[in-house]
Amino acid sequence: MKNQRGYTLIEIFISLAIGLALFAGILSVFVGMKTTTQETATYGELQENGRFALSVLSDDLLRQNFWGDYTGTLDRSMLNAVPGAPGNECIGAGLNNGTFPNAIGHFRTLWGQTVTNSSIMGCIDNAKITSDIIQLKRAVSDPLTASTSNNYYIISNLSEAEIFTGTVIPTVANSQIWEYQHHIYYVREEAQGNNTVPVLMQGRLTTNMTFDPIIDGIEMIRFMYGIDTDAPGSAGYGVVNSFIPANNMTLTQWDNGSNTRILAVRIYVLARSILPDNKYTNTNTYNLGNLPVTFNDNYRRLLFNSTVTIYNAGVDSW
Numbered sequence: 001m002k003n004q005r006g007y008t009l010i011e012i013f014i015s016l017a018i019g020l021a022l023f024a025g026i027l028s029v030f031v032g033m034k035t036t037t038q039e040t041a042t043y044g045e046l047q048e049n050g051r052f053a054l055s056v057l058s059d060d061l062l063r064q065n066f067w068g069d070y071t072g073t074l075d076r077s078m079l080n081a082v083p084g085a086p087g088n089e090c091i092g093a094g095l096n097n098g099t100f101p102n103a104i105g106h107f108r109t110l111w112g113q114t115v116t117n118s119s120i121m122g123c124i125d126n127a128k129i130t131s132d133i134i135q136l137k138r139a140v141s142d143p144l145t146a147s148t149s150n151n152y153y154i155i156s157n158l159s160e161a162e163i164f165t166g167t168v169i170p171t172v173a174n175s176q177i178w179e180y181q182h183h184i185y186y187v188r189e190e191a192q193g194n195n196t197v198p199v200l201m202q203g204r205l206t207t208n209m210t211f212d213p214i215i216d217g218i219e220m221i222r223f224m225y226g227i228d229t230d231a232p233g234s235a236g237y238g239v240v241n242s243f244i245p246a247n248n249m250t251l252t253q254w255d256n257g258s259n260t261r262i263l264a265v266r267i268y269v270l271a272r273s274i275l276p277d278n279k280y281t282n283t284n285t286y287n288l289g290n291l292p293v294t295f296n297d298n299y300r301r302l303l304f305n306s307t308v309t310i311y312n313a314g315v316d317s318w
Contacts, residue, residue, distance in 0.1 A: 042273050042300050049217045050271035050304040053200050056214065057134075057221070057267050058308050060183055064136040065109045065312040068143065068178045070156035074109065076101040080162040080170065083152065087208035090123040090184055092135055094254060099137070099182045099205060100163055106255040109137040110262060110310070112223050112246040115186065123209055126188040128198065130293075131220040132246055133186040135203075139178035150206055152180040165207065181205055187218055197274055219272040219301065222288040226264030226307070227253055240264050245290055266307045273300040 067074050076082060082100045091098045093113065095105030112134040113120070115127045127133055139154050147153045152165045157175045164170050169177065184203030189196050190213070200218035203211045226240035240263050244253070253260050268288040276298035285294040286303045295301070 038277075039300075042277070043302070046217070046271045046273060046300065046302040049215050050269050050302050053215050053218050053221070053269045053271070054267060054304045054306050056200075056202075057185060057269070058306055060136060060138075060185075061265050061267070061308045061310065063138050063141055063312075064310060066138045066141065067154060067161065068139050068156045068176055069158055070154070070161040071158055073107075074101060074161070075107050076103045078161070080160060080172070082163050083165050086152070086205060088123050088210070090121040090135065090182070090203060090209050092121055094251065099209070106257070108254055108256075110256070110265075111135050111254055112225070112249075114222075114245065114247040120186075121184070123203070124184075124186065124211070128187040128189055128220070131187040132222045133184065134221070134223055134246075135182065135184045137180075137182050140181050141178075143176040143178055145177070147177060152205060152207075153177050154180045182209065184209075184211075185221065187221055188213075192274075195275060198272060217272050217274050218269060220268070220270040220288060220293065222268040222270075222291060224266040224268075224289045225249060225253070225262050226266065228261045228263045229259065231259050238263070243289070262310055264307055264309050267305060269304040271302050271304065 072078065079101065086099055089099050092108065092111040094108055094111070096102050097108045097111055101107040112132055114132050115129050118127050118129060119125045120127050120133060147167055147169055149166050152163060154161055154163050155170055155172045155175050155177045157172055160172060162170045162172060163180055182205040186201050187198055188201050189198050197216055198219040199213040200215040200221065201211050202214045203209050224243035224245055226243050228237065228239060229241050230236040230239070243266050253262070256262055266289065270286055270288060270293070277300065278298055280298055280300060282295050282297055282299055282301060284301070285292050286301065288303070
């Protein structure tokens, strides 16, 4: 009978070494794939949040200063009636920058500011400093057949209009009804567990001005306003001369008169990951218009921008 022999100790060690090398290789591939998957998911979330924020802001700005069938400039002297101020009214800078037109000064349907104090407009106490705030007023595009007691409305024809609330509709000949809207956008920071998350907020007019978070992970918004300073009939009339940040805009430029009009708005949205990644260090500089912002932390970010033409600044009727 032949003697049976097992593996020698050297053969066992060689087998273990080969197995360990193979296992280390497989483990490194697994860790790399997991890291890549996490990075891809994070950047996918950044893309989704940033593009959604850009879409919301762009769509609202495209319809800014739309008043249904009504033509010309919306001001108190041209309206049959205006209701009293809503609850928790937000008032921007200038003599006539509340929710509805009053009899003093030019009614501002578009206004913004770079936040230097978290309490702003008399209705906000948690705005993120260095980010922008923007407000705009318009009619919601789709005409209605009835009104409710939960919103404000504007009823108009080509030459007259009235702003009202409630179910009793004022009499205006050959008119249609639209919902009257006052929107405000800004960024605030809120605690979520042990982490602080920046959130894009929207203020919306019902019977009061109410605020709701709409998109997590939006760290900053910034706007540059495209100004046309050429007189009507001149060669450059109707063309943007320069883009100006909110904090450099003058009272005349905000009033949007015939010789100084806001024709476009350049939007910058900086999206940030919700959670930090301790294996990643972000030392990038992001240029939000004329404002460079540099970081040194563990959050991933993407910068989005778009330019919106303010069509209603350059027409007399819709």
